Amino acid sequence: MDGAFENKSTDNDGSDEIFISICDVNRKRYNSYIKLYNFNNNNIKMASTPESDDYHPIVILIDELKNDDIQLRLNSIRKLQSIAKALGPERTRSELIPYLQDSVLEDEDEVLVALAEELGKLTDFVGGNEHATCLLPPLQMLAGAEEVVVREKAVDALNKICSELSQSAFEDCFLPLLLNLSKADWFTSRTSACGLLTVAYPRASSEMKKNLRKTFSTLCHDDTPMVRRAAATHLGNFSKQIEKDAVKSEMLPLFTFLASDEQDSVRLLGVENCAIIGSMLSNEENIQHILPILKSSAQDKSWRVRYMVARLFKELCDSMGQEITKSELVGSFVKLLKDTEAEVRTEAAQRVTEVCALISKDMSVKNILPCVKDLVSDVSQHVRAALAQVIMGLCPIFGKDDTLQYLLELFLQLLKDDFPDVRLNIISKLDAVNKVIGIEMLSQSLLPAIVELAEDQQWRVRLAIIDYIPLLASQLGVEFFDEKLGNLCMTWLGDPVFSIREAATNNLKKLTEVFGVEWAKSNIIPKVLTLHSHPNYLYRMTTLFSIGVLSPVVGSDVIASSMIPLLTKMVTDKVPNIRFNVAKTFQIIIPLLDSTIVQSRVKPSLLKLLEDPDKDVKFYANQALQLC
Template identity: 45%
Template sequence: MAAADGDDSLYPIAVLIDELRNEDVQLRLNSIKKLSTIALALGVERTRSELLPFLTDTIYDEDEVLLALAEQLGTFTTLVGGPEYVHCLLPPLESLATVEETVVRDKAVESLRAISHEHSPSDLEAHFVPLVKRLAGGDWFTSRTSACGLFSVCYPRVSSAVKAELRQYFRNLCSDDTPMVRRAAASKLGEFAKVLELDNVKSEIIPMFSNLASDEQDSVRLLAVEACVNIAQLLPQEDLEALVMPTLRQAAEDKSWRVRYMVADKFTELQKAVGPEITKTDLVPAFQNLMKDCEAEVRAAASHKVKEFCENLSADCRENVIMTQILPCIKELVSDANQHVKSALASVIMGLSPILGKDNTIEHLLPLFLAQLKDEDLGKDAVIKTPKYSGLCKIIFLQQFRARWVLYEGLPLLTSTLSGSEAAAPIFTIPSQDEGRRVSRSILLLGIKGSSTFSLRVKGHILDDGQPHPPLGIFGQLHDGGQQGLGQLSDANDLVHAVQVLSEVCGQDITTKHMLPTVLRMAGDPVANVRFNVAKSLQKIGPILDNSTLQSEVKPILEKLTQDQDVDVKYFAQEALTVLSLA
């Protein structure tokens, strides 16, 4: 290498050139990833005068290499001499923002947005804004799509004259001949609106929004729905009806299901943005229509929003709106022909329980919940002859775990609402000893597996009289059932783990009365894994118990386990004795 034999000061650049010309893509990628090291070796002046021009002139590599380069340049401010010289990074990033590969362009735009904040107002107008204009006026759609993401970061810190130019450039992009550019403009319209003056939002952004929401391409119209949320948040309440609602009504009834789906998906955000009065007059009927939409995807999206939409309704009309306008739609969705719609509804339906109250829950909501349990698409329930409301036990026999899970998720809300009522007592009633063990185990596992937040919900399951509400009462039923079969539970380890999780929030009395007996009995299990998990569980719940219980019940079991034949059982038992100061 000639540079190595001559001027050593050229060595880093020569090495970089050599590596970037290598046929091995991984070698070229590695060389790009160590650009910061090369820049440090060169110093800020040579980085500006040699390295950056070289990189700008050699933007022709594999997409993976270009992506790494675009990412690196976003962190180069200090390596080129600080904010005073940050504009030197613009040429290579501008070139990267025009390439064909979308992920490279997006990364280049991300880096440009990052370094825009390093520019002074004068440098923004002298260097950054001209770059935005060049990209916005480029011949290829790739540069124009990249430009859309740069307006909002420079607009707030430039002069009024430049602001007017930028608004004109953005307006041109919103009406560009290429759908990809209009999509990019629509996706950034809400963000751009946030940095504009209110008068300009009304006079310029609203017409752009209306045009994009009426675009011939549904992929553009659906992105305009996202912008609607941001725009509605900016406008005074008195302007919403005239400036936003006509377009929103149009979108909610759009001929494309994809646009209606986006409206349903963003519905609660739109609800918060337009406020309670417009929600009552306009959004409630629109939401009803979305719940009855001819496309299953739209109905499913609306079903997911039922709980949140109802929670956000104004308190003075909430119950009436739900009972007279929303609940009839829910009743139809419960028997929907599409499984995804029913699953979406199952995940939120019990969230309405605290909103509707005990009486309405028992009369209207609980029958719908039970109807879902019997649904052949969600699963098949077992035949259990129990009191009227203990049909909730059937949840554990649903064939699909996902169906069991989404229905179980709502039970804490249901049992809290029904607390103290006649309907609450039979919930989870065990119909027979054998089935009872199955019910108990499954309920516990559904509550513990896959949900780190379950233990927090348990706090709402303690009745005023101090008695545990289901599913905590399951421990009492296990305790009353005697020893038979306890050690034979196939998921004994999960049961022990359940104790560890639930004891954290249940307190001393419930842990001692309902959970400790179960754990102590399992210390005699023939499976070593169960026994050492018992030791670990006792160590976990020990600090919750009083000293007399520790000495009289926990210590003898742990001492017995220290004599176990299994080395792991002995180890964890001894560790528990030490941690609990019982050794």
């Protein structure tokens, strides 16, 4: 067999090395197939036992591990627990795990991700915690994979197994694995080591804890930015496991070092650590160690770092405390609200209400409000949309008088914004304004803008208005509603967008629940029923939808007196869609009616539909007749 891999080329143009590389790959594949052949032979012997019917699927699963179809290999990996259970703990440890380690670890990333997940679940199938160390070697190899997701899943599995190991197994097997990863030549293994330290540290001896802190320090100073980034990611959680004295003497210098890294991808991770480590220190220590880094990050030359500060500003304020927030951090927040990058302003705008809740109203009016006024007319629509999401939350903080004085004009400006998402965000939070300024002021100042939005070109804006109408109606009262908004509700029933018509019919039901059946009988039902003769079949369809929605609310008397005569007329509609929706509407109202009315007035119409030439009409008519 070796002769098949001999290099017969005599050229010196570099093809020798290429051919040798190909031969190496082929030799690895050949060895893998030999191992698989032996492994499958063992399982064929196992399958020849009296229980072969039970084991045959396991043989197939094992065989699929070498299939060219990645989906078959994935399916087999996902069933590793079944394979291991059939093999038993001893054979799983001695055959399956070594086979997976030798043959599958060069597979596609998708397969490796699944393998890492499944290996973390095999502890019980290899004989329990005392034998779980056999799972460490393949996971160590996966922890050094090139693909990030594979490494993350391997680290998760290793952390899970670490918590299950006995103390002796932890010291004899897991710690050496961690140290080996931290000293590996390839950076991928070193990044994985960063994720294992947090779990390993609490179980280590005092002497080993010193070693682990030194290892972490080495990783923080690694030449490769990816390793430093991984160290920065885990610095905060690792610090939580460490004694406070060690945090001050060892972790704070590392935190400072990473926060000033030349790579912005490392520095931005330091922002999150500001919040974590800051929560572990006193106010004086925060002012001395954390605050300078935080303020520096808020003015970092990289917008991504400033973005991270804006994103985590509430958490940073909580960790620093109210006094530091008022005296030091408000100024940094104002700079973020005025940042040159729209992404930073967007993230800062979303934190406006949260920050104002932490400081006094006077400070909010003096420092934050001028920035908010600028953001309302910001050149970026995303900034304005982000502000519209939260600006209503300022009403309870400012109170009624200051809301009317400072905020109402800003609300109106956002309600008239050109970008539909801005208008949507404002509309969805109108109830917060009503609770503060009252319905009278709301109706005088904001209602005209709301009515204007009811005819907005963007159907999503109209839909948002419809969803808000029942709440607004309950606050306005029936007289004011009939005068200002009643006609709007009928207009939406004929909207060209189906979602609007559907929402409008559901809206009628909610309004009936608010104002009562008598109001619906005199204000809604007559107007809805007149649409049954409209030339456009969509309007006639809306009549049917409205009957279906309103009938459970208005009661059997209204159904019998107003709705059944209308449905009887529409049985002969020229459009098949209308006729089979008549049958579907009958299905809704039949359970609500007396049996006498059903037999005398509903059944004849359904029998007529049953003779319809359209098969769909017949189908729904037959379904309705079964209810009769």
